[in-house]
Amino acid sequence: MTTGWVEARQAARTAAEPLETITVPLRDALGLALAGHLPALVPLPLCDTAAMDGYAVRGPGPWTIVGRRLAGPCAAVTIEPGEAYEIATGAPIPVGAEAVLPIEQSSVDETTLNGNPGKPHIRRRGEDIPRGRRVLQAGAVVTPAALGLAASVGYDVLSVHRRPKVRVIVSGDELLTAGLPTHGQVRDAIGPLLPGLIADAGGELSDTQFVADRAGSLSEALACDDVDVIAVCGSTSVGPADHLRPVLGALKADVLVDGVACRPGHPQLLAALPDGRRVVGLPGNPFAALAAGHTLLAPLLHRLAGRSPKPPLTGRLRASIAARERETRLVPAVRTDDAIVPVGRDRAGNLWGAAMADVLAVVPPQWTGAEVEVLPL
Numbered sequence: 001m002t003t004g005w006v007e008a009r010q011a012a013r014t015a016a017e018p019l020e021t022i023t024v025p026l027r028d029a030l031g032l033a034l035a036g037h038l039p040a041l042v043p044l045p046l047c048d049t050a051a052m053d054g055y056a057v058r059g060p061g062p063w064t065i066v067g068r069r070l071a072g073p074c075a076a077v078t079i080e081p082g083e084a085y086e087i088a089t090g091a092p093i094p095v096g097a098e099a100v101l102p103i104e105q106s107s108v109d110e111t112t113l114n115g116n117p118g119k120p121h122i123r124r125r126g127e128d129i130p131r132g133r134r135v136l137q138a139g140a141v142v143t144p145a146a147l148g149l150a151a152s153v154g155y156d157v158l159s160v161h162r163r164p165k166v167r168v169i170v171s172g173d174e175l176l177t178a179g180l181p182t183h184g185q186v187r188d189a190i191g192p193l194l195p196g197l198i199a200d201a202g203g204e205l206s207d208t209q210f211v212a213d214r215a216g217s218l219s220e221a222l223a224c225d226d227v228d229v230i231a232v233c234g235s236t237s238v239g240p241a242d243h244l245r246p247v248l249g250a251l252k253a254d255v256l257v258d259g260v261a262c263r264p265g266h267p268q269l270l271a272a273l274p275d276g277r278r279v280v281g282l283p284g285n286p287f288a289a290l291a292a293g294h295t296l297l298a299p300l301l302h303r304l305a306g307r308s309p310k311p312p313l314t315g316r317l318r319a320s321i322a323a324r325e326r327e328t329r330l331v332p333a334v335r336t337d338d339a340i341v342p343v344g345r346d347r348a349g350n351l352w353g354a355a356m357a358d359v360l361a362v363v364p365p366q367w368t369g370a371e372v373e374v375l376p377l
């Protein structure tokens with residue numbers, strides 16, 4: 001029975017548990033999701049440091065310059081009232097220093113320093129991040145900034161969930177993978193779009209296999225057991241060459257979502273094979289496959305990759321889009337400063353609109369109003 005679009009996405013998110021935890025060097029963690037919360041191993045800054053290039057001073061001026069402190073490991077020194085140390089930004093300040101007088105506010109006559117620090121210009125130990133403070137939550141996706149932060153607070157390795165491996169099976173005797181199609185042939189448009197969609201959702205493409213429109217070929221391709229998810233493109237409908245549902249039946253798969261009330265993409269499906277691998281059926285019409293990729297495949301991969309759900313993005317739709325009675329519409333659109341603007345060219349077989357768009361606007365059944373959820377493309 002067909003599932004509503006919202007319920008289908010929820011079903012995809014709960015159709016599996018996050019994959020095992022692995023420990024990887026920072027450089028290999030980009031794009032993976034943290035398996036646990038990340039507490040700071042050291043405070044930031046580690047000790048009281050100068051926030052400006054200038055002079056660390058104690059007591060009222062004028063001061064006598066007695067030494068120099070540069071950034072880097074150094075023995076602690078104590079500063080006495082009336083003394084100054086020339087100091088670089090980031091250098092530990094001498095014990096007892098009350099302020100850093102920035103170079104621009106100072107005047108030096110031989111070893112005598114004058115000026116007014118105004119503010120202390122000192123970053124105190126732990127002022128930015130105290131030791132032990134949770135800086136990122138389990139389920140956060142490791143971004144370039146997160147890698148820099150993890151290094152700042154002392155990490156060399158991170159515990160993350162491994163990426164789900166995805167095999168793509170493209171079915172269709174009419175498909176051509178390169179060159180100009182001749183009468184009756186069609187260039188495969190889904191094989192090229194899936195690697196990016198899979199990577200964005202936290203997965204890793206294992207390989208892409210092309211199979212003929214025969215039940216036996218599809219069955220054989222589904223037998224591989226070295227991946228977590230298999231995305232089958234085409235063969236989801238009810239025609240004489242559409243074998244996915246009968247093949248899944250013969251393999252005793254548990255069909256979790258059997259069609260979704262959305263346009264395009266309604267014949268899509270999600271199933272669990274007896275050995276735990278998940279199968280997502282993406283309709284053959286290329287824009288329908290993209291829409292289904294964002295409906296079932298991406299949420300399933302997010303979950304397996306251990307990513308926390310994000311709050312939905314919304315915007316105001318500019319244009320009169322006719323909602324359907326029972327189905328959610330997925331409409332390619334661009335985001336402007338103040339609105340979501342549909343781009344058209346969005347028939348199920350045509351990726352032109354989606355290629356011009358930066359989001360899919362989600363128009364629920366019987367929707368009226370302006371605010372819609374959008375899925376970034």
Ligand SMILES: Nc1nc2c(c(=O)[nH]1)N[C@H]1C(S)=C(S)[C@@H](COP(=O)(O)OP(=O)(O)OC[C@H]3O[C@@H](n4cnc5c(N)ncnc54)[C@H](O)[C@@H]3O)O[C@H]1N2
Pocket residue numbers: 170171172174175186187188189190191233234235236237238239242265266267282283284285286288348349
């Ligand atoms: N009697 C019905 N017929 C159809 C229905 C329906 O409800 N009742 N739904 C239509 C919708 S909607 C879709 S979507 C398609 C889904 O079909 P399949 O998933 O079985 O896919 P195919 O039949 O193999 O192909 C459909 C269409 O897409 C082209 N195609 C297939 N694969 C690719 C590819 N990799 N790259 C580019 N184009 C591809 C194929 O040549 C066909 O034109 O079913 C409708 N029919």
Ligand code: MOO
Pocket residue numbers: 262263264265266267283285288289348349
């Ligand atoms: O629903 Mo189909 O998937 O429109 O092309």
